[in-house]
Amino acid sequence: xSSKYKNxxxxxxxxxxxxxxxxxxxxxNSVLGIFWSMxxxxxxxxxxxxxxxxxxxxxxxxxxxxxxxxxxxxxxxxESTNFAMDSINNNGQLIRKVYVPKYLFxxxxxxxxxxxxxxxxxxxxxxxxxxxxxxxxxNILVIIPLVCLLIISIGVGLLLSTITVFFRDIKHLYSIxxxxxxxxxxxxxxxxxxxxxxxxxxxxxxxxxxxxxxxxVVIQGEVPMIWTVAITSIYSLLIFxxxxxxxxxxxxxxxxxx
Amino acid sequence: MEKTEIVLEVNKVSMMxxxxxxxxxxxxxxLIKKIKKEIKYEDFFALREVSFSVExxxxxxxxxxxxxxxxxxxxxISGILKPTxxxxxxxxxxxxxxxxxAGFNGDLSGKENIYLNGLILGYSRKFIxxxxxxxxxxxxxxxxxHTPLKxxxxxxxxxxxxxxxxxxxxxxxxxxxxxxxxxxxxREKSEAKIMSMxxxxxxxxxxxxxxSQIEKICDxxxxxxxxxxxxxxxxxxxxxxxxxx
Numbered sequence: 001x002s003s004k005y006k007n008x009x010x011x012x013x014x015x016x017x018x019x020x021x022x023x024x025x026x027x028x029n030s031v032l033g034i035f036w037s038m039x040x041x042x043x044x045x046x047x048x049x050x051x052x053x054x055x056x057x058x059x060x061x062x063x064x065x066x067x068x069x070x071x072x073x074x075x076x077x078x079e080s081t082n083f084a085m086d087s088i089n090n091n092g093q094l095i096r097k098v099y100v101p102k103y104l105f106x107x108x109x110x111x112x113x114x115x116x117x118x119x120x121x122x123x124x125x126x127x128x129x130x131x132x133x134x135x136x137x138x139n140i141l142v143i144i145p146l147v148c149l150l151i152i153s154i155g156v157g158l159l160l161s162t163i164t165v166f167f168r169d170i171k172h173l174y175s176i177x178x179x180x181x182x183x184x185x186x187x188x189x190x191x192x193x194x195x196x197x198x199x200x201x202x203x204x205x206x207x208x209x210x211x212x213x214x215x216x217v218v219i220q221g222e223v224p225m226i227w228t229v230a231i232t233s234i235y236s237l238l239i240f241x242x243x244x245x246x247x248x249x250x251x252x253x254x255x256x257x258x
Numbered sequence: 259m260e261k262t263e264i265v266l267e268v269n270k271v272s273m274m275x276x277x278x279x280x281x282x283x284x285x286x287x288x289l290i291k292k293i294k295k296e297i298k299y300e301d302f303f304a305l306r307e308v309s310f311s312v313e314x315x316x317x318x319x320x321x322x323x324x325x326x327x328x329x330x331x332x333x334x335i336s337g338i339l340k341p342t343x344x345x346x347x348x349x350x351x352x353x354x355x356x357x358x359x360a361g362f363n364g365d366l367s368g369k370e371n372i373y374l375n376g377l378i379l380g381y382s383r384k385f386i387x388x389x390x391x392x393x394x395x396x397x398x399x400x401x402x403x404h405t406p407l408k409x410x411x412x413x414x415x416x417x418x419x420x421x422x423x424x425x426x427x428x429x430x431x432x433x434x435x436x437x438x439x440x441x442x443x444x445r446e447k448s449e450a451k452i453m454s455m456x457x458x459x460x461x462x463x464x465x466x467x468x469x470s471q472i473e474k475i476c477d478x479x480x481x482x483x484x485x486x487x488x489x490x491x492x493x494x495x496x497x498x499x500x501x502x503x
Contacts, residue, residue: 014377097357099337100378169284252340256275257283 007101015104022083022112037116038123044071045127052188059190062133062219068124069218070187072117073145073211077153078178080113084157085164085171092258102251106161110153117146128218136221144229145214151236152206155243162247165257185211206235263349265461266312266335266430271344273305273330273485304330305485307344312430317462319476319493321469321500326482328465332356332432335463350429353379358419364408368399368418371407375422389425396451397421398444413441420448424455431455432463469497 008015027033045068053063060066084106088095091105121142128135163170184205186194191212194202202208209232216222277300282288291297305327312318320328333339335346336354361378362371372393376386394403397417407415424431433452456462456475466472472479472493479496481488489496 010380010382011377013383014380017374017377017383094361094378096338097360098354098378100380167283167285167288169286173285255339 011101011104014100015108018104018108019112019115022109023115026112026116034119037119041068041071041075041120042123042127048188056188056190059192062131064127064131065124065133065219066215067188068127069215070185070211072120072124073149073207073214074182074185074187075120076113076117076149077156077207078182080110080153081156081160082174082178083109083113084153085160085174087157088161088165088254089168089258096255096258102254103158103247106157106247107154110150110157113153114146114150124218133219134221138221138223139218141217141223142214144224145210145217145232148213148232148236149207149210151233151240152210155236155240158243158247162243162250165250165254181205181207184208187211206239209235262313264311265314265349266463267347268308268310268331268335269345269347271305271308271331271334271341271346272303273327273334273339274342275302275304276300277302303485305334305341308482308485308487309344310480310487310490312461312463314429314461315456315459316478317456317464317476319472319479320463320465320482321467321472321479321496322482325484327485328482329356329434330485331482332434332463332465336432348430351380351426352430352432353423353426353428354432354434355420355423356432356434358423359415362407362415362419365406367406368403368410369394371418372422375419376425379423379426381426393418393421393425396425396447413444417444424448424451427455427458428460430461430463432465434465435467469501473497 027036032039045064048067048071049064052067053060056063087105087109088102094100095102125135127133160170160174184202185207209228213224213228213232216224278297282291282297288297308327308331310318320331322328330339332354333356334341335348336352336356337346359371359375361375363374366374369390372390373383373386377383394400397414397420399414399418402410402414410418431452452462453475462475464472464476476493478490479493480490481496481500489499
């Protein structure tokens with residue numbers, strides 16, 4: 001274990017460089033640059049609000065913020081896992097030539113997405129101010145659901161990048177899975193419309209609990225209940241563990257398939 | 259007798275490649291073939307029970323014809339491949355001069371590539387900061403260091419790669435025929451650099467097809483044939499037998 005830690009310390013500068021490169025590439029060649037990261041969720045919010053706020057008006061308070069928070073969580077998850085998925089294949093040339101800890105590639109992609117997600121917290125705060133949601137000091141606790149989300153995404157990302165090495169067509173399958181996850185996450189509909197008998201299936205979706213905690217912290221400024229946080233973190237760690245285990249077991253075989 | 263220390267120990271290393279009869283890269287294809295039981299594998303041993311140890315400061319040569327498993331062995335030693343069986347014990351850091359310039363990016367300048375390649379080799383940013391001038395100087399690319407790498411000639415790239423890889427003082431240096439890098443002048447320079455490393459007590463693993471090079475610098479030689487060790491002995495004995503073949 002300590003040798004693994006030492007190995008990570010040795011390559012930590014490479015890890016940081018990979019994240020920096022990702023972010024640089026993302027905003028290069030785009031006139032709007034970082035502004036784009038803020039505009040995109042705002043436009044989506046406006047569209048969804050116009051369409052759905054009439055339908056769900058009685059059920060949801062602060063609809064724009066509701067939509068924005070749900071979308072932020074889902075967007076990060078789908079973007080980061082999609083990036084991580086290809087990361088081993090994209091760096092195949094390198095992995096075949098020199099020894100580099102392979103987990104650096106998927107995890108760095110997810111971390112760079114995580115950082116750009118923080119940028120979209122700015123328009124969120126803006127909308128909160130404009131629509132009169134108001135701020136509480138407890139808003140700072142958003143870090144709890146976000147870290148859980150990061151852990152889940154790393155787990156899923158490691159798992160996907162492992163499978164993709166062996167089966168290239170998993171990408172198409174995953175895009176379907178992502179669509180299902182999107183509709184199973186209450187982004188623009190209230191949780192109350194889910195029929196009681198199916199609710200258990202929805203709760204199986206890891207994003208479900210996270211969106212819920214995230215919203216209660218952002219909109220109501222509530223301190224999340226200890227046991228809700230506990231369950232969500234255990235679930236997150238479980239997913240992380242599965243991904244890590246798969247990656248770890250298969251990583252020595254990558255080189256034959258790249 | 260002088261006290262010696264073993265820095266590299268290769269213990270019964272076997273490397274098996276399982277080659278499927280055809281390449282399958284999709285789930286659909288895999289399932290269909292699996293149901294029809296059409297997936298056939300062929301086992302191929304690139305290395306079979308290779309064992310040897312290298313002492314500190316030794317220059318150890320590896321020879322053998324094409325396909326004997328030399329490159330696989332070097333990859334196993336440097337950690338790129340994990341052996342199917344057996345283990346490799348290493349002491350100290352390894353600088354593999356197997357693939358120079360791994361991860362070079364054509365769109366970045368020479369200087370940016372020094373950082374990128376250095377980080378990939380596991381150097382810290384601070385270390386590269388301290389040595390970047392030395393690397394540029396050794397590679398003799400001062401004029402072009404801000405030019406994108408895609409405009410470099412292959413010799414220039416190789417020079418840059420060599421300069422980056424040899425900037426560390428490694429405990430074990432793995433050389434895979436890279437002495438044939440660049441023009442005569444640079445070749446002499448790189449040879450001199452490796453020689454000075456040997457003098458400083460670096461252990462060297464040297465792979466070459468040139469018997470004259472092997473005879474010139476190696477203390478002991480391992481002869482690989484079809485993945486097996488044929489002989490490990492003093493350079494002269496092995497090389498004369500190898501030439502007889």
